[in-house]
């Protein structure tokens with residue numbers, strides 16, 4: 001078996017092609033030539049994203065009693081971004097190539113860009129063509145638009161570059177509405193927008209993306225311990241719930257000079273992408289920076305009264321912030337394998353069964369009405385409990401290959417014998433093993449098989 005390691009650049013090209021061909025992701029507005037660094041998710045990508053969002057929601061909200069969900073607006077009062085420091089400092093240093101390629105770069109990414117092109121990191125000039133570069137200048141990453149009909153400065157607003165500020169400005173309202181005591185968290189998932197200088201690597205860095213963020217409010221002095229707890233829990237989630245191999249992940253603490261203006265400690269969960277290590281999630285100790293800034297700027301008291309100790313203080317905050325788009329890209333890269341089966345190359349996405357777009361595919365052996373009349377209602381019945389696809393086109397071999405390629409863990413084949421013995425075959429994606437099970441107890445058999453797939457995914461992820 002030849003397993004393509006994530007270190008193989010080839011894999012991204014293959015994934016981008018599969019993404020389009022099978023409907024995971026592709027460029028936005030392609031009929032008009034697309035638009036730089038914006039993507040659409042097709043039927044399979046949309047399903048997969050929903051599954052990953054649900055896994056996050058389950059582990060962060062439903063499985064706990066100390067986190068409240070909210071959904072805040074994308075456009076907020078612009079003062080939010082003044083108070084948070086985004087208007088003044090949410091910028092990256094930009095340089096332009098004055099040579100032949102005229103590319104625009106993030107100055108702090110120049111060493112990596114040179115390395116990626118096989119040049120020494122400190123080589124002079126443009127990473128692409130070696131031409132001279134302009135001096136660096138700061139470029140604010142927030143998208144601007146106008147609220148209402150008059151496009152003047154007074155109407156200027158921003159598309160949020162993170163969802164976190166929604167949690168801070170709603171902190172006091174949530175405490176009161178839910179009668180919350182510390183420590184507790186507020187979480188949300190949603191779109192964010194950054195006018196990135198050098199987007200790229202497919203859906204790794206885009207200008208519109210979705211984050212899954214949680215702000216965990218705790219007593220000052222307990223923040224160090226909570227930071228440790230959340231680093232551990234978030235790493236566990238990527239491995240155990242999403243099936244990303246732990247041997248391809250690392251937790252990296254930021255150096256002092258890397259820390260954001262609001263943070264005393266940040267650790268990134270990174271994946272070894274074909275182009276090097278890249279961040280999937282950041283777990284930051286944001287201290288009391290945001291609540292304090294909003295208290296001062298808005299004039300509303302966002303301190304917390306601790307009834308146990310009769311103290312009033314501004315809570316400290318630990319923030320795990322994960323990217324959904326990057327997460328999905330990671331899971332696809334990590335799941336990709338190619339192997340030789342009977343002289344042919346089989347591409348298989350070994351996705352965790354809770355991440356895969358479909359759990360089951362019902363496949364009648366042929367389009368003959370005797371078979372489809374049994375198979376179609378069976379798929380309908382299974383949809384009550386499982387994410388089930390039905391496919392009666394093409395040869396059964398091609399349909400198995402397609403299901404392997406899109407990561408469906410179980411394929412259920414209805415054949416002519418099924419008409420006699422009222423049983424069907426379940427084929428498992430990874431080992432291609434087949435078992436015959438009675439139609440009457442199919443749900444139970446699928447449950448058992450999916451449980452076995454989950455156990456196998458866990459074993460693979462833990463390595």
Ligand code: ATP
Nearest residue numbers: 204205206209211279280281282321322323325326
């Ligand atoms: P980077 O250093 O890669 O620019 P960041 O440290 O600015 O990322 P955060 O502000 O911590 O990122 O955002 C939380 C998460 O959101 C990141 O870990 C990443 O998964 C995701 N993310 C951030 N920017 C983008 C982007 N432009 N495209 C896709 N996902 C992104």
